[in-house]
Amino acid sequence: MSEVCTKCGLPKDLCVCETIAKEEQQITIKLVKRKFGKLSTIIEGITDKNINIKDVMKKLKSKLACGGTVKEGNIELQGKHSQKAKECLIGYGFSPSAIKVKEEI
Template identity: 50%
Template sequence: MSVCPDCGMEKELCVCDSMAKAEQTITVKIDTRSYNKEMTIVEGFDNEVNLDTLSSKLKSKLACGGTAKDGHIELQGNHTHRIKDVLVKEGFERSAINVK
């Protein structure tokens, strides 16, 4: 039996990750890179969220490439029309996601 170091509950019952997701304000914006290629930047994550895992899920669901670095996620292309729905399915609050 393993215990969560943050809340003291068993790992199977731990809700730390979902609580961390519910309390964050996420910002989604578009950045233009070389050759006028668009990049969707998703930022505002706390340290409790595993960016590598979330990045893999976003890339899979949005069918694009990207990376997680420096506390934010970069996705190739403009995904502002779908990113909010995907983040809500991953446990983030719809009202806390700002798309610019």
């Protein structure tokens, strides 16, 4: 017998909890100037417990070929990757209308 999700009651193969969680997120992507004039991309708002933020960070680092970390619930990527990060997040199933990009530094 297959395992059953405790939230939605569906079998783990058909569970939609993560998909629903991704669609409900309000994500903000912004650029921040760091030491020595270096730019950093901050992704805020991925807070649901159904989404593993470290997995999202690893996928973004791999796709964007940059360094990064998770600090205080935010993903920090080295470099200017705001538009590319938005495209990647949309590809991972996040809603395009829920992602806001702030370009000003």
